[in-house]
Amino acid sequence: MKKDKMKIVSTRCIAKDTIEMVLENQFISGIAVPGQFLHIQVGKHILRRPISIADCNKELNQITILFKINGVGTDELANYQQGEYLDVLGPLGNGFTTDGESKSTVLLIGGGIGVPPLYYLGKTLKENGINIVTILGFQQKDNVFYEQQFQELGETFIVTDNGSYGHKGFVTDVIDQVGRFDCYYSCGPIPMLKALTAKLKGKKGFISLEERMGCGIGACFACVLPTKDGTSYKKICKDGPVFQAEEVTL
Structure with missing residues (x-):
């Protein structure tokens, strides 16, 4: 995980209130895995916005994010333009397990x-x-x-x-x-x-x-879920956002 600047390569509306934004950063694109997210600073808002990684092109050093405009923060994010830079923490969280037998x-x-x-x-x-x-x-x-x-x-x-x-x-x-x-x-x-x-x-x-998040790194305990066995809690931002289906209580 690293705090860094990501350059906006392109931005477009792909469905109702849904924005696709392509960002460029060599370090973040180089280590991102499926299921991780970016924590993006938007304007002067106190809390960053967690946005899932939708695609990654390691050869071009690019990350694609998709997000829906559903509030003041995401509306402001949608108005950023090509060539501008975003202040980003990432990639964050534990991603999907992609091990599997071929032909499955x-x-x-x-x-x-x-x-x-x-x-x-x-x-x-x-x-x-x-x-x-x-x-x-x-x-x-x-x-x-x-x-x-x-x-x-x-x-x-x-x-x-x-x-x-x-x-x-x-x-x-x-x-x-x-x-x-x-x-x-x-x-x-x-x-x-x-x-x-x-x-x-x-x-x-x-x-x-x-989930809405505070810090995005597991320090604030704002995004916790109880485990199925009732013995502990899991932090969505740090232990997740990906869990085994039977691991947590929804």
Whole structure:
């Protein structure tokens, strides 16, 4: 982890209130792994904004982040322009475990702004010879993003709450159509993760949690969850954001 400046290479709107921003920094891009995040200083706001790493190009020293405009901080971040610099701590957190046998099949399940970290994960797994199937859930058609990018990794199902695009319903409604898979990885809202882990109880899986954070390095105890056995707590920013599906109580 390092505090550093990241140059904005490009920024664009890719769906309703959803921004894709490509950042450049040799050190951060060189060590980032799927599932980690950046803690970004925005203007004069006291708290940094945690943003998941959506992609990493080590040859170009670039990190891609995707975020949704849902408050004053992210609205201000969306107005930064190409050529400007961001004050960043990163990469932070423990990422996804990407070990696996080639020719095995994994299921990626993302909801809303929980979709981005799964893309870098999916690319890494595919490079390791693992078959990828993806289910992506969004509120409605205008919110859908990165469909083509995930289709390039493998079979992809799109689900919208109102049925305006793809399947109507929730991501859990589509799992039965997937067939056999050896492991699952998921990121999204807590209600989605609760329903998902309940449906897939006993199946090997990993979940990544979205959470507001204070320090981002495990010092302030603002983002803790109890473990399943009730004996301790886990810090989402430092012990996570990725956990084994049966490790913490949601």
